[in-house]
Amino acid sequence: MLSDCGEKRRADRTENRSEMATSSLAVTEALRAVLHRAGQAAERCGRGSDRVRVVAVSKTKPVALIRQLYDAGHRCFGENYVQEIVDKAPQLPEDIEWHFIGNLQSNKVKPLLTGVPNLAVLESVDDEKIANRLDNFVASAGRNPLKVFIQVNTSGEESKSGVEPSGCVELAKHVSQNCPNLEFCGLMTIGNLDYTSTPENFKTLADCRSEVCKALGIPEEKCELSMGMSSDFEQAIEMGSTNVRIGSIIFGPREYPKKSSN
Numbered sequence: 193m194l195s196d197c198g199e200k201r202r203a204d205r206t207e208n209r210s211e212m213a214t215s216s217l218a219v220t221e222a223l224r225a226v227l228h229r230a231g232q233a234a235e236r237c238g239r240g241s242d243r244v245r246v247v248a249v250s251k252t253k254p255v256a257l258i259r260q261l262y263d264a265g266h267r268c269f270g271e272n273y274v275q276e277i278v279d280k281a282p283q284l285p286e287d288i289e290w291h292f293i294g295n296l297q298s299n300k301v302k303p304l305l306t307g308v309p310n311l312a313v314l315e316s317v318d319d320e321k322i323a324n325r326l327d328n329f330v331a332s333a334g335r336n337p338l339k340v341f342i343q344v345n346t347s348g349e350e351s352k353s354g355v356e357p358s359g360c361v362e363l364a365k366h367v368s369q370n371c372p373n374l375e376f377c378g379l380m381t382i383g384n385l386d387y388t389s390t391p392e393n394f395k396t397l398a399d400c401r402s403e404v405c406k407a408l409g410i411p412e413e414k415c416e417l418s419m420g421m422s423s424d425f426e427q428a429i430e431m432g433s434t435n436v437r438i439g440s441i442i443f444g445p446r447e448y449p450k451k452s453s454n
Contacts, residue, residue: 219257220264222442233429244429247291249439252446255283274300278307286310295353298325315341315380318354320366327371337373341380341418346393357400364404378416390424394431
């Protein structure tokens with residue numbers, strides 16, 4: 193006969209498994225809802241749903257939930273911190289297309305690219321220094337060219353990374369012409385979290401794309417726009433976004449470690 197403590201432990205384990213199953217089901221349904229909404233937004237502006245990529249941003253979330261979405265057929269995931277993506281990627285299938293979205297320091301290039309050989313896109317190139325560092329390491333590692341987005345600070349906030357809109361053409365030229373181991377794919381913005389200002393930020397990025405494409409002599413469809421998150425991704429798609437980064441409405445609120453009160 194089990195003791196009262198044994199019964200309690202078994203009940204706790206059963207409850208935890210039940211909560212995990214419920215959470216996994218909720219995450220899968222949430223992703224399906226986001227994909228449906230993204231497809232509808234694309235159709236409203238005369239684009240096919242296959243022209244919009246949904247990056248499921250799993251920041252602070254456990255590997256088990258990422259695996260749940262992988263098993264449901266999703267392949268595109270994003271992370272904001274080097275250590276977190278380096279920890280998670282080896283625990284998951286190699287055909288995941290990882291996007292790194294956060295600010296990247298030069299001394300983090302090697303651990304990121306070494307630890308995540310299946311990194312598909314780096315969305316946050318914001319100056320020539322980091323572009324050169326990436327280019328040199330990709331060459332030395334002998335890997336295929338790395339796809340990159342140039343991050344543009346469309347809101348003008350000092351707290352946000354990104355090149356100023358006036359500098360995006362020169363940075364795009366530098367990446368395209370001087371970094372043979374990088375593949376320039378488009379522009380990215382975080383924008384302003386104030387919902388009322390997002391249309392202005394999205395328009396600024398679209399205007400930057402027009403200037404960049406004219407300077408590089410490429411059609412606009414060859415230059416992606418990564419803009420739009422949980423609160424505004426439908427509007428972003430309607431204004432031209434091809435890549436939306438969705439976290440909280442798929443995975444729920446981020447779960448940061450509680451600070452010790454000592």
